[in-house]
Amino acid sequence: MKRAIYPGSFDPVTFGHMDMILRSAKIVDELIVAVLINSAKNSLFSIEERVSMLEEMTSGIPNVKVRSFEGLLIDFAKKMDASLIIRGLRAVTDFEYELQLAQTNRIVNAEVDTMFLITSLKYAYLSSTIVKEMASYGGDISQFVPEQLIERIYAKYKQ
Ligand code: ADP
Numbered sequence: 001m002k003r004a005i006y007p008g009s010f011d012p013v014t015f016g017h018m019d020m021i022l023r024s025a026k027i028v029d030e031l032i033v034a035v036l037i038n039s040a041k042n043s044l045f046s047i048e049e050r051v052s053m054l055e056e057m058t059s060g061i062p063n064v065k066v067r068s069f070e071g072l073l074i075d076f077a078k079k080m081d082a083s084l085i086i087r088g089l090r091a092v093t094d095f096e097y098e099l100q101l102a103q104t105n106r107i108v109n110a111e112v113d114t115m116f117l118i119t120s121l122k123y124a125y126l127s128s129t130i131v132k133e134m135a136s137y138g139g140d141i142s143q144f145v146p147e148q149l150i151e152r153i154y155a156k157y158k159q
């Protein structure tokens with residue numbers, strides 16, 4: 001039984017994340033989408049909102065679960081009995097940080113490996129930051145995030 005963790009901020013979840021989830025869920029037996037509770041990072045959505053958005057978006061994929069976690073990813077992976085961490089690579093700019101992170105994690109726990117999926121070409125440019133930037137100016141975000149989330153994202157900027 002291969003259980004993997006797909007960690008991130010998901011603030012908010014984009015089509016890029018959904019593509020990663022769908023592809024990863026086909027590779028492993030069970031995928032845990034893990035939302036990082038990061039008090040230092042100023043997030044637009046609360047942890048509860050991010051978890052519930054992801055739960056809504058993944059409810060049709062039977063082998064996907066959504067959890068939140070605090071602290072070290074590698075500790076969370078161990079706690080969940082997961083042997084794999086999945087990360088996405090968009091551009092070379094992602095590479096250096098991801099390499100460091102994956103190597104550090106392997107030093108801490110060699111039983112847990114990191115696997116990278118190369119972004120789908122059509123989402124290569126897409127990040128949560130871009131979505132927030134566009135939404136803050138009232139721009140069209142329908143090509144970036146699932147339809148059900150659009151109003152919730154705009155609402156954050158109307159408050
Ligand atoms: P983090 O703050 O950990 O980078 P994100 O929520 O931004 O969290 O991203 C979570 C993961 O999803 C990361 O591995 C990131 O590289 C990947 N990811 C984000 N956007 C895309 C995309 N458009 N295509 C492929 N992978 C992506």
